[in-house]
Amino acid sequence: MAKKQSKKKKAESEEERKERLKKLLIAKRNEVLKEAKEEIGKFIRGENRELVETALDDGDWSVVDLAEDLNLRKLTAHKQTLDKIDEALRKLEEGTYGICEDCGSEIPEERLKVIPFAIYCVDCMERREQLEEMEKEEW
Numbered sequence: 001m002a003k004k005q006s007k008k009k010k011a012e013s014e015e016e017r018k019e020r021l022k023k024l025l026i027a028k029r030n031e032v033l034k035e036a037k038e039e040i041g042k043f044i045r046g047e048n049r050e051l052v053e054t055a056l057d058d059g060d061w062s063v064v065d066l067a068e069d070l071n072l073r074k075l076t077a078h079k080q081t082l083d084k085i086d087e088a089l090r091k092l093e094e095g096t097y098g099i100c101e102d103c104g105s106e107i108p109e110e111r112l113k114v115i116p117f118a119i120y121c122v123d124c125m126e127r128r129e130q131l132e133e134m135e136k137e138e139w
């Protein structure tokens with residue numbers, strides 16, 4: 001049977017969409033977690049490393065604060081991304097995923113493909129970035 005037989009695009013059901021996005025988010029989550037662990041591997045060896053890795057698996061990021069002296073600041077960025085992914089997963093369950101937190105409009109699918117954990121539409125994101133820039137300049 002030929003694979004390209006879909007003459008008319010079969011509409012994806014809400015359930016299928018949810019499942020697909022969930023997989024996307026979980027894949028992203030694992031990716032970030034792996035990066036975080038690699039980062040740790042550069043700085044911590046032996047017993048402590050295992051300790052930290054286990055803690056991360058459990059979602060206990062307090063170790064990152066402890067490790068700050070070890071130049072693991074980068075991990076904070078990973079942590080922030082993971083938080084966003086968790087938030088997106090929660091929203092997915094709630095049915096509010098893909099809706100801009102600022103203006104309530106739907107975030108385009110293309111944007112979600114690039115940033116599956118986006119919580120703002122492009123317009124609102126840009127506005128926020130501009131605001132942040134302005135705040136920085138004021139300081």
Ligand SMILES: [Zn+2]
Nearest residue numbers: 100103121124
């Ligand atoms: Zn918006």
